[in-house]
Amino acid sequence: MRDPLLDFCFRRNDTKKDMPEKNNLMDKIVSLAKRRGFVYPGSEIYGGLKGTWDYGPLGAELKFNIKQEWWKTMVRERDDVVGLSTSILMNPKVWEASGHTAGFTDPLIECKICHQRFRADQEDIIEEHEKFHSKEGKKADWTEAKKFNLLVEAKIGVVEGEKITVYLRGEITQGVHVNFKNILNSSRLKIPFGIAQIGKAFRNEITPGNFTYRSIEFEQMELQYYVKPDEKESMRQYEFWKNLRLDWYKSLGIKPEKLRLREHEKNELAHYARAAWDIEYNAPFGWKECEGVHHRGDWDLARHQEFSGQDMSYFDEESKEKFIPWVIETSGGVDRAMLFFLIDAYAEEGERVILKLNPKIAPYKVAVFPLLANKPRLVELARKIYDDLKKDFMVAWDERGNIGKRYFSQDEIGTPWCVTVDFDSLEKDDVTVRDRDTMKQERIKIGDLKSYFREQINK
Ligand code: ATP
Numbered sequence: 303m304r305d306p307l308l309d310f311c312f313r314r315n316d317t318k319k320d321m322p323e324k325n326n327l328m329d330k331i332v333s334l335a336k337r338r339g340f341v342y343p344g345s346e347i348y349g350g351l352k353g354t355w356d357y358g359p360l361g362a363e364l365k366f367n368i369k370q371e372w373w374k375t376m377v378r379e380r381d382d383v384v385g386l387s388t389s390i391l392m393n394p395k396v397w398e399a400s401g402h403t404a405g406f407t408d409p410l411i412e413c414k415i416c417h418q419r420f421r422a423d424q425e426d427i428i429e430e431h432e433k434f435h436s437k438e439g440k441k442a443d444w445t446e447a448k449k450f451n452l453l454v455e456a457k458i459g460v461v462e463g464e465k466i467t468v469y470l471r472g473e474i475t476q477g478v479h480v481n482f483k484n485i486l487n488s489s490r491l492k493i494p495f496g497i498a499q500i501g502k503a504f505r506n507e508i509t510p511g512n513f514t515y516r517s518i519e520f521e522q523m524e525l526q527y528y529v530k531p532d533e534k535e536s537m538r539q540y541e542f543w544k545n546l547r548l549d550w551y552k553s554l555g556i557k558p559e560k561l562r563l564r565e566h567e568k569n570e571l572a573h574y575a576r577a578a579w580d581i582e583y584n585a586p587f588g589w590k591e592c593e594g595v596h597h598r599g600d601w602d603l604a605r606h607q608e609f610s611g612q613d614m615s616y617f618d619e620e621s622k623e624k625f626i627p628w629v630i631e632t633s634g635g636v637d638r639a640m641l642f643f644l645i646d647a648y649a650e651e652g653e654r655v656i657l658k659l660n661p662k663i664a665p666y667k668v669a670v671f672p673l674l675a676n677k678p679r680l681v682e683l684a685r686k687i688y689d690d691l692k693k694d695f696m697v698a699w700d701e702r703g704n705i706g707k708r709y710f711s712q713d714e715i716g717t718p719w720c721v722t723v724d725f726d727s728l729e730k731d732d733v734t735v736r737d738r739d740t741m742k743q744e745r746i747k748i749g750d751l752k753s754y755f756r757e758q759i760n761k
Pocket of ligand 1: 473505507514516517519520522591592593594634635636
């Protein structure tokens, strides 16, 4: 019998197989990501686990910066939004109420030739597979589509036979809604207000692939914004959040022509959704969803009220009305955002490979080099500058090879500025700062470096 674990193992050419051949750019990104420590295949030394990825030192930094920028825009800079961090494991009734146990499904079909399973609605991947068999002179034949539930199960409990089945949350949304009353009772928020959360979610995806784009374990960053149950006002809020979220990606450097808003077709729309648009990125594997903006009506709170027996309504002091608020949701993937930031930033100029990442999210902001590694006075001053900058920024140190090579190496990981300490620095208290994108160099006083970088980052 075939080992079921093997079906889930990462095979060396998996990422290639999942992507059309023209995806040369994806090959380059996957290889750079592994070589420079952004992303590695999950549990690689054991053959991997399909649909799981580990983030290396630079990937962890980039992901952290993306989340931090999101949190800043969505929570810290707003008076009407608070943050929350809820459990991955929840009472299984939550998922009954939210409709996930019954309806969180994708249509699954199986190839009758090789028994590989696919999502019936992913036409590009199916076409690819049919082409693969037709090259072998075979005509693909498919089983009827059946519903496949995406929730990942886990068992908890200490007594064998009495363990209960729980789910690793399929979305981070429900942790927010079940705490709606807790937030109301422990804060002074008044409607309209929002609750934001970042955290892991898990889905038993039928066809994980396209590198980190579709994984089994991934991170989401979401806002649930509660508004009055009023058509006009809720649509006004909806438009506001839709545009704000699109602008956020642009403000962090994604090329505007690579982004679009797409309204859900009638058959894509969840039955309770009053409006749904996706923010999509034009990836090498097609226009793909990066984030969804959904008008969820009163679905979540009304269902939790029904299933828990608890009152989930809101009392408006001004109008003396009691109602179940409506919800506008913005739901983005951290891993997808990071992948699209990487793709968008990738550039080749002559022999240079550059990640033109916005300085706000670049893993390192600055790299510091002594011009020559065998001149103790240069090394000493460079170290001093490095140690001082480290207190405020993520800084890299490099003293290997020649300066040109060091620049190239930093360009490839997106470091916006390189500081070189040379003999003049010893006399004049200044250094050369070289810009990643323009390659221009300027002399800056050592004492001005911090304010210079701060200004450039916040431009
Ligand atoms: P898709 O249609 O691509 O399966 P979805 O519409 O089911 O996505 P949502 O449920 O709206 O996705 O989830 C919100 C966000 O979470 C998505 O926009 C995406 O960025 C992220 N996300 C969802 N599923 C995955 C996954 N399997 N891997 C990585 N990120 C994901």
